[in-house]
Amino acid sequence: xxxxxxxxxxxxxxxxxxxxxxxxxxxDVVSLGVGEPDFVTPWRIREACIYSLEKGYTTYTSNYGxxxxxxxxxxxxxxxxxxxxxxxxxxxxxxxxxxxxxxxxRAILEPGEEVLVPEPSFVAYKPCVIFAGGTPIAIPTTVExxxxxxxxxxxxxxxxxxxxxxxxxxxxxTGAVMSREAMQSIMDIAVAHDLFIISDEIYDQLVYGVxxxxxxxxxxxxxxxxxxNGFSKAYAMTGWRIGYAACDPDVLDAMMKIHQYIMMxxxxxxxxxxxxxxxxxxSDTEEMIRQYNRRRRLIVAGMNRIGLDCFEPKGAxxxxxxxQRTGMTSEEFAERLLHEEKVAVVPGNAFGECGEGYIRxxxxxxxxNIQLALERTARFMERL
Amino acid sequence: xxxxxxxxESDSRLSPEEIATMTGKTEDEVRRVIEECERKGIxxxxxxxxxxxxxxxxxxxxxxxxxxxxxxGVGFDDIAERIYRYPxxxxxxxxxxTHDLRVVVSGTNMKEVAFFVAxxxxxxxxxHGTSTHFLLKTYKEDGVIFxxxxxxxxxxxxP
Numbered sequence: 001x002x003x004x005x006x007x008x009x010x011x012x013x014x015x016x017x018x019x020x021x022x023x024x025x026x027x028d029v030v031s032l033g034v035g036e037p038d039f040v041t042p043w044r045i046r047e048a049c050i051y052s053l054e055k056g057y058t059t060y061t062s063n064y065g066x067x068x069x070x071x072x073x074x075x076x077x078x079x080x081x082x083x084x085x086x087x088x089x090x091x092x093x094x095x096x097x098x099x100x101x102x103x104x105x106r107a108i109l110e111p112g113e114e115v116l117v118p119e120p121s122f123v124a125y126k127p128c129v130i131f132a133g134g135t136p137i138a139i140p141t142t143v144e145x146x147x148x149x150x151x152x153x154x155x156x157x158x159x160x161x162x163x164x165x166x167x168x169x170x171x172x173x174t175g176a177v178m179s180r181e182a183m184q185s186i187m188d189i190a191v192a193h194d195l196f197i198i199s200d201e202i203y204d205q206l207v208y209g210v211x212x213x214x215x216x217x218x219x220x221x222x223x224x225x226x227x228x229n230g231f232s233k234a235y236a237m238t239g240w241r242i243g244y245a246a247c248d249p250d251v252l253d254a255m256m257k258i259h260q261y262i263m264m265x266x267x268x269x270x271x272x273x274x275x276x277x278x279x280x281x282x283s284d285t286e287e288m289i290r291q292y293n294r295r296r297r298l299i300v301a302g303m304n305r306i307g308l309d310c311f312e313p314k315g316a317x318x319x320x321x322x323x324q325r326t327g328m329t330s331e332e333f334a335e336r337l338l339h340e341e342k343v344a345v346v347p348g349n350a351f352g353e354c355g356e357g358y359i360r361x362x363x364x365x366x367x368x369n370i371q372l373a374l375e376r377t378a379r380f381m382e383r384l
Numbered sequence: 385x386x387x388x389x390x391x392x393e394s395d396s397r398l399s400p401e402e403i404a405t406m407t408g409k410t411e412d413e414v415r416r417v418i419e420e421c422e423r424k425g426i427x428x429x430x431x432x433x434x435x436x437x438x439x440x441x442x443x444x445x446x447x448x449x450x451x452x453x454x455x456x457g458v459g460f461d462d463i464a465e466r467i468y469r470y471p472x473x474x475x476x477x478x479x480x481x482t483h484d485l486r487v488v489v490s491g492t493n494m495k496e497v498a499f500f501v502a503x504x505x506x507x508x509x510x511x512h513g514t515s516t517h518f519l520l521k522t523y524k525e526d527g528v529i530f531x532x533x534x535x536x537x538x539x540x541x542x543p
Contacts, residue, residue, distance in 0.1 A: 016542070020541040023541050024540065031541065033541035034538050034540065034541065035542040035543050036538055036542055124543070290387075293406075294406035295406075297405050297406050297407070297408055298405050298406050
């Protein structure tokens, strides 16, 4: 057989995948390993989708996506963050934010150009940079800086080949939210070195007691930010695969060029549902946020009580406690906890080397499950 | 207060300690709010949502729409009271529309409920008519769906 691309082979398989395969073979596992809402998509959204099928909305849409949806996205962003995008030239509906990440990277990168990726972060960023021909440069962050990169770190990592910084706050896996001031100081560096910022803000609505800073709304942010967001988390629509990009028209044009050839358009059925989500879904989202917040406090307190020091996350639906005092690596801890107490968590090193010594626990699961998982984990800790 | 009440409304078995953690308040504060709400009657009682049919219990419910004439000075209140004092009466609502009171009555069988309506309700002086609807199946009650819950279809571990 001819060779498989060296570039693809150089990317290791996802650390999450390995774990998933073990969990599948077990019964009665309480999983804190799920990176998606435990809510089913609100009924009004599902119903709108069914209605669209009944009415025969089964065709392609514009490559950019339904204009009504792009207008709704533009209105939403303007209403929430005061940033104004032209729905005709600055908004692209994509198949999840995942596609948008790929499009953004491919649209801007020359071979060998570098993208700074603060870690721990979502598992797809570094591979996507590599697939796009670029070089990912990990910026390790720690709990001391609330899992946010410092301006000094960013400055020190910049080379003549640096093209972009990939930000993702609120963060999966840490739940960290960056303050406006901290964001601005990163943005100032991007302006000084003329870099793009790719900002994946998929968890923007899931913040607790703080407000989210839209990177595009920062001073100097509008021109250079490729703002990515979608419907998966805020509206519990992971399986629908609808995301969007909003940015400068020239960048969008480049992204659109790739999108039209590889994807044509996002599925119309899911776009119709997304439209309903933006028009009428906010009360459902608010209720979900209230419930996440209660669970968040419960799990943070629970982890700290059983001796797993837990940074207080202000966003997303993850906690990222340290397992360092057990003397185990993330993977050892996660594997033993799974085999001995049937609680599934994700080892922190799946999200970058600096995630070693941590585990990611999702609280997108019922209160009962959280309490059960905490009891089991406490039992596990007592035995150590 | 609203947050604490909302949490209790969804699960009244949670302890003040747990509620305190969930809301970021102190345990004392939560206890105080709950006691105050109990005292003021904001919290009426702690009830459990039970699927009696599943429990194998024979219990019949009927919704009875009642037409009554109001009395000067007290409106419908006195007659509503005469009705709700019966232990068979589950709830009584004053409603708009073609009838005045909506009464929910329970019994062990249809006959028992029908007799109650015929003998006790319909014979009250100012009651002009009743219309009885027997409950056949409960789909959702107090926000709780009685059908089998939708299974968690998510993958056990996902990025």
